[in-house]
Amino acid sequence: MATSTTKALAGGEPSGPPPKTDGEGTARRRGALLHRLDVRGAPYAFVAPFFVVFAAFSFYPLVYTSWISLHRVELATLDVMEWVAFDNYVDLWNDSRFWNALANTLTIGVISTVPQLLMALGLAHLLNYRMRASLFFRVALLVPYATSVAAAALVFTMIFERDFGMINWALGAVGVDPVNWEADKWPAQVAISTIVIWRWTGYNALLYLAAMQAIPAERYEAAAIDGASRWKQFTHVTVPGIRSTIVFTIVLSTIGATQLFGEPLIFGQGPNGVTGGADNQYQTLGLLLYEEGWKNYQMGRSATVAWAMFLLLVLVFVAQRLIKRLRSRTS
Numbered sequence: 309m310a311t312s313t314t315k316a317l318a319g320g321e322p323s324g325p326p327p328k329t330d331g332e333g334t335a336r337r338r339g340a341l342l343h344r345l346d347v348r349g350a351p352y353a354f355v356a357p358f359f360v361v362f363a364a365f366s367f368y369p370l371v372y373t374s375w376i377s378l379h380r381v382e383l384a385t386l387d388v389m390e391w392v393a394f395d396n397y398v399d400l401w402n403d404s405r406f407w408n409a410l411a412n413t414l415t416i417g418v419i420s421t422v423p424q425l426l427m428a429l430g431l432a433h434l435l436n437y438r439m440r441a442s443l444f445f446r447v448a449l450l451v452p453y454a455t456s457v458a459a460a461a462l463v464f465t466m467i468f469e470r471d472f473g474m475i476n477w478a479l480g481a482v483g484v485d486p487v488n489w490e491a492d493k494w495p496a497q498v499a500i501s502t503i504v505i506w507r508w509t510g511y512n513a514l515l516y517l518a519a520m521q522a523i524p525a526e527r528y529e530a531a532a533i534d535g536a537s538r539w540k541q542f543t544h545v546t547v548p549g550i551r552s553t554i555v556f557t558i559v560l561s562t563i564g565a566t567q568l569f570g571e572p573l574i575f576g577q578g579p580n581g582v583t584g585g586a587d588n589q590y591q592t593l594g595l596l597l598y599e600e601g602w603k604n605y606q607m608g609r610s611a612t613v614a615w616a617m618f619l620l621l622v623l624v625f626v627a628q629r630l631i632k633r634l635r636s637r638t639s
Contacts, residue, residue, distance in 0.1 A: 370618070377611035384605060396612040406613070408588050409596040410620075412497065416572075416592065417565030420501035425557055428509050432516035433542060446517070449510030460507055461574035468499045468575075490575065493589035500590055503571045508564070512557045519550035562624055566617055569594035593617050 377396055379389040400406050435445060452460070467474045468489040476486040489495045523546065531541045547554075572590050573581040582599050584591020591599075593613060601610030 373611045373614055376608055377615050379608050381607040381611075382605050383601065383607055386607065392608070396608050400609065400612050400616060405588060405591070405596060406616070409584070409591045409593050412584065412588075412590055413566060413568065413592045413594075416497050416501055416504075416568060416590070417562065419497060420504035421558070421561040421565055423501075424505045424509050425512060425554070425561065427505070428512035428557070429516055429547075429554075431509070431513040432520055433546065435513070435517050436520045436546075446514060449513050451510070452507045453511040455507065457507070457570035458574060461503055461571050464499065464503045464506070465575055465577060468502075490577070490580075490585065491589075493585075493587075496575070496585060496590040500568075500571050500575055503575070504564075504568070508561070512561075515553055515557060516550055519553035520546060523549040559625075559628075563621060566621055567594055568592045569598065573598075593620075 376389070378391065378393055380392050380396075381389050431449065435442060439445075466472075468476075470476060470486060470488050470490065473489070475489070480486060487495050489499045527545050527549070528541055531545050536544065569592065572584055572592055572595055575581065575590075576583075576585060580586055582595060582603055584595050593616070597610050597613040597617070600606050600613060
């Protein structure tokens with residue numbers, strides 16, 4: 309049987325496909341490359357609209373707020389700006405109300421965040437075991453989170469009321485004098501922190517529960533074989549297994565504490581809510597921002613407080629990264 313080469317030499321047509329030219333090979337390689345780029349670029353095409361929305365609704369307000377903070381602007385005449393450079397920042401640095409609001413924000417943040425996350429961790433650990441009506445308890449944990457800030461703050465304001473509140477009634481039943489929760493500094497901050505703890509503990513508990521259920525059961529079985537108690541399994545298996553989730557909730561709680569506004573505003577029950585009490589005893593940075601802009605009508609100073617809050621979050625983030633880097637080096 310003659311080969312295709314012999315047929316070609318004899319003048320016949322070869323039976324196999326025609327040989328590929330350089331042009332066809334290049335076209336095929338180009339098509340494969342375009343297909344690969346199309347597949348790899350698909351996620352970026354889906355993510356790109358998010359960045360467009362972020363630039364429109366986040367980046368632009370940041371730039372515009374920073375521009376306003378360099379001017380003297382009143383709420384009634386936003387189109388009239390007087391350039392003052394960094395005078396607003398200097399005035400804010402020398403303002404005792406700013407340092408008082410910063411201190412109140414930090415103390416309320418610590419008082420509310422630490423117990424909140426510890427309680428959430430404990431509740432998640434209990435729900436991680438097999439128990440009856442577990443779905444009911446998980447839904448119940450979300451009820452405070454689903455409740456509006458206004459409703460929760462109004463209810464707790466009545467609970468902490470000086471003359472007819474439930475807390476003072478319970479204290480009087482055991483012989484303790486009534487506490488003026490709204491007028492005194494530390495009782496007011498404890499009351500506000502209680503509202504925050506009630507609203508966010510269940511939400512963080514469900515985050516921890518989801519992370520705990522992702523831990524392989526083999527780790528607990530190996531720890532039990534080694535003789536580890538339930539407490540040691542919790543500290544040596546559970547907590548390290550959800551470390552990233554714990555860091556995430558700490559970051560969220562820090563942001564929320566810095567922006568705390570609704571709870572102290574409603575707790576003040578009137579004009580004192582804006583100023584954080586008659587003596588600013590529980591005024592936060594969020595309340596100071598609102599007071600400067602919508603009570604004193606100084607939008608430039610209000611924008612300065614907003615940027616101070618933003619820079620505070622940046623500072624906390626940088627400190628967290630430095631601590632993490634130092635720990636990685638030492639380990």
